Amino acid sequence: MNYKETICAIASSQGGAIGVVRVSGAKAFDAAEHIFRPIISGKLLHIQKGYTQTYGRIFDPEKQEEIDDVLVSVYHAPHSYTGEDSVEITCHGSAYILQRVIQLLIDAGCKMAQPGEYTQRAFLNGKMDLTQAEAVADLIASSSAATHRLAMSQMRGHFSDEMKELRDKLLKFTSMIELELDFSEEDVEFASRTDLKDLASYIDKTITHLVETFSLGNAIKTGVPVAIIGQTNAGKSTLLNYLVGEERAIVSEIHGTTRDVIEDTINIDGILFRFIDTAGIRRSTDRIENLGIQRTFQKLDQADIVLWIVDVTCPIETLEKLKAEILPKCEGKQLVIVFNKIDLVTDLTPVESLFKDVPASKIAISAKSQIHTTELKELLLKAAQIPQISQSDVIVTNVRHYEALSRALVAIKQVEDGLKNNIPGDLLAEDLHMCLSELGEITGTITSGEVLNNIFKNFCIGK
Numbered sequence: 012m013n014y015k016e017t018i019c020a021i022a023s024s025q026g027g028a029i030g031v032v033r034v035s036g037a038k039a040f041d042a043a044e045h046i047f048r049p050i051i052s053g054k055l056l057h058i059q060k061g062y063t064q065t066y067g068r069i070f071d072p073e074k075q076e077e078i079d080d081v082l083v084s085v086y087h088a089p090h091s092y093t094g095e096d097s098v099e100i101t102c103h104g105s106a107y108i109l110q111r112v113i114q115l116l117i118d119a120g121c122k123m124a125q126p127g128e129y130t131q132r133a134f135l136n137g138k139m140d141l142t143q144a145e146a147v148a149d150l151i152a153s154s155s156a157a158t159h160r161l162a163m164s165q166m167r168g169h170f171s172d173e174m175k176e177l178r179d180k181l182l183k184f185t186s187m188i189e190l191e192l193d194f195s196e197e198d199v200e201f202a203s204r205t206d207l208k209d210l211a212s213y214i215d216k217t218i219t220h221l222v223e224t225f226s227l228g229n230a231i232k233t234g235v236p237v238a239i240i241g242q243t244n245a246g247k248s249t250l251l252n253y254l255v256g257e258e259r260a261i262v263s264e265i266h267g268t269t270r271d272v273i274e275d276t277i278n279i280d281g282i283l284f285r286f287i288d289t290a291g292i293r294r295s296t297d298r299i300e301n302l303g304i305q306r307t308f309q310k311l312d313q314a315d316i317v318l319w320i321v322d323v324t325c326p327i328e329t330l331e332k333l334k335a336e337i338l339p340k341c342e343g344k345q346l347v348i349v350f351n352k353i354d355l356v357t358d359l360t361p362v363e364s365l366f367k368d369v370p371a372s373k374i375a376i377s378a379k380s381q382i383h384t385t386e387l388k389e390l391l392l393k394a395a396q397i398p399q400i401s402q403s404d405v406i407v408t409n410v411r412h413y414e415a416l417s418r419a420l421v422a423i424k425q426v427e428d429g430l431k432n433n434i435p436g437d438l439l440a441e442d443l444h445m446c447l448s449e450l451g452e453i454t455g456t457i458t459s460g461e462v463l464n465n466i467f468k469n470f471c472i473g474k
Contacts, residue, residue, distance in 0.1 A: 014132060017042055019116040020124035021109050022099070022473035030104040032112050033473060034121060035097040035129060040085075042119040043098040046070055046112070047083055056098065061087040069102065069112055078115070079108045093129055094136030127470025131463065134455060140171050141455030141466070145409055148470050149232070156281030157231045160400045161408055170405050170412075171454050173221075177214055178450045184210060185443040188436045204430060207439075211427045214446070218420045221407050227397070228408035230315060234276045234285030235395045238311050241320035242333055246351040250320060250378040251275070251288040254388075279388050282397050287314065316345045316394050319371075320378075323350050323362045330365055338369065345394040346371035349387065354380045411466075412453050419449035 017036025023029065034043055040057035047056065049067040059065060063085055069078040084099040091097040102108055117123065127148075134144045146165035153159040164170070184207050230236075239247045255275045276285050311317060319337065321330065348366055350359060354377040366373065372390055376383040400406070407413050422445040429439050452462070 014135065017121045018124040018128055019113060019121040020129070020473040021113060023104065023109075025104075025106060027104040030102050030109045032100040032102070032109065032116070033097065033124075033129065034100070034116060035091070035093045035095045035124075035132065036121070037096065038120055039096040039098045042116050042121050043083060043100070045072065045119040046115040047081070047100075056083060056085055057096075059085045061085060061090050069100070069115065071111070071115060073118075078111050079103055079105075089136065089138075092138065093132040094138045095132060124472060125467075126472050127467030127474065129474055130470060131467045134463075139166075140168075142171050142174070142409075142412065142453060143168060144455075145411075145466060147474065149408065151471065151474065154276075155231075155278045155283045157397065157400045158283065158408075160402050161228065161231060161404070161406055164402045164404055164406075165408075167402065169403060170407075173217070173405055174450050174454050177217060178447060178454075178456070180210055181214065181443060181447050181450070185440060185447060188440045188443065208427070208430050211423055211430065214423050215420065215427060218416050218423065221405070222413065222416050222420060224405075225407040225413040228406040229410075230395075231283070231397065231400070231406070232408040234283040235316060235397070236285050236287065236314045237316040237318055237391065238287045238314035239318045239320060240311060240337065241351075242322060242325065242329070245320040245322040245325075246378045247288055247320050250318070250349070250351070250384075251286055253378055253381060253384060254284075254286055280392055282392060282395055284391060284395070311340055311344075314344060316347065316391065317341050318391075319346060319348045320351050321348060321362065321366070322352055323356050323359060323375075324352050327361055327365060330362065334365065334369075341371075345396070347387075347390055347394055348373045350375040351378055353377050354382060411462075415449045415453045419446045422446035422449060 015037065017034065017038040019032060019034045019042070021030065022033045023031040044056050046069055047065075047067055048070045049055070049065050051066075054065050054067070056065065064082045065085070066080075066082055069081050070076070071078060079102045081100050081102045084101070086092070086097040086099075088094060088096045100112060102112060113123070130139075130144050130147050133139050134141060139147075143166050146162050149162035150159065150166060153162050239251060241247055255277050274285060274287050276283055278284075319341070321333075346369070348369065348371045350362060350373070353359065353375045359375060363373075372394060374383060374387055374390055376387055378384065407416065422442050425442040426439060426446065429442060450456075
């Protein structure tokens with residue numbers, strides 16, 4: 012990317028009544044003034060105060076044609092989102108009008124912005140660090156209260172502040188150790204090894220805690236994975252359709268209807284759940300159905316919560332066989348046993364007695380008649396074990412951050428081992444530099460063009 016060029020893009024979604032076109036760069040005012048005619052004469056954009064709006068019309072200079080009545084917002088560098096001179100044109104949301112405005116700006120010397128280029132320029136101009144830039148994308152993509160709070164926390168710099176504090180403390184000791192190396196012949200010690208041990212232990216505990224939050228953060232961001240399992244025709248697809256609010260799975264009295272994995276997400280009280288409807292478990296000679304059953308057990312391994320749908324109309328002998336087959340595969344999972352089709356029986360005692368010894372949450376429902384399905388949602392929230400999230404909480408949700416923190420943790424443990432074994436200062440300095448580098452890569456203090464491209468290519472155009 013050539014960051015000296017002035018860029019433009021549509022920053023609003025299609026179909027709205029109002030559209031927004033963003034312009035940023037050294038010639039933002041020149042390009043906008045070329046196509047903008049203020050209603051009040053003399054109201055040139057570049058002489059307007061920042062954070063003000065001017066009413067006027069977009070005008071095609073070549074065709075001498077008015078395009079639309081607009082409001083133009085003015086932002087002077089460095090007091091803008093990108094840190095550059097910026098203009099935002101608010102017009103009517105017609106796709107034709109927006110495309111005409113873009114074409115006129117390109118004719119005036121702008122170029123179309125690449126995905127994420129506005130935020131990338133904000134990062135390069137020091138308006139935010141890399142974790143805050145990534146949080147912008149997370150905020151746009153947030154689909155629940157929890158993901159929104161985590162994105163806001165990161166965008167407000169809480170995670171960045173934590174990384175900066177660790178890095179600053181490490182940098183101080185690294186500088187002292189390197190100073191020792193300059194005076195190695197005089198055998199002096201500028202960095203107290205006792206203090207360094209305390210610091211390394213503190214950093215170890217802090218990074219370990221952050222790494223451990225990733226499983227929670229990833230579940231909140233992508234959805235808590237919930238596998239819906241059970242025998243054929245137990246009501247798994249009926250329950251999935253109820254939970255997601257639409258006919259996502261085929262419901263039939265014919266056994267073996269679901270042969271592949273069906274996934275969908277639902278927001279329950281601000282927590283995102285990713286439901287996985289699987290093939291019914293039974294003995295079958297159908298090769299395709301058996302492949303679906305194999306995938307059922309694969310998805311079972313990936314799930315945090317298992318909804319085991321038990322058809323209470325089945326013979327006890329059949330349920331005993333299923334219990335012996337399924338229960339060992341649910342170890343280590345949050346298991347919820349759902350006794351389904353209670354509207355078809357008068358006595359649940361035999362089935363409940365069969366599962367009395369199973370350590371799991373249990374509930375009796377009718378997915379078809381929606382009996383106790385609200386209580387099932389409450390049980391899912393409890394099984395998810397998601398704590399209350401506030402905007403001040405620091406929880407790792409990004410895979411890139413998790414991997415860098417994991418490498419930093421290895422490096423700081425090497426520092427601790429080195430201190431125990433009294434290794435020379437130059438080797439300690441090497442491990443400290445490795446830890447510093449990994450922490451710096453998270454916030455973008457140390458980064459590469461390849462990392463930036465990988466991050467910003469997934470942004471939407473206009474942001």
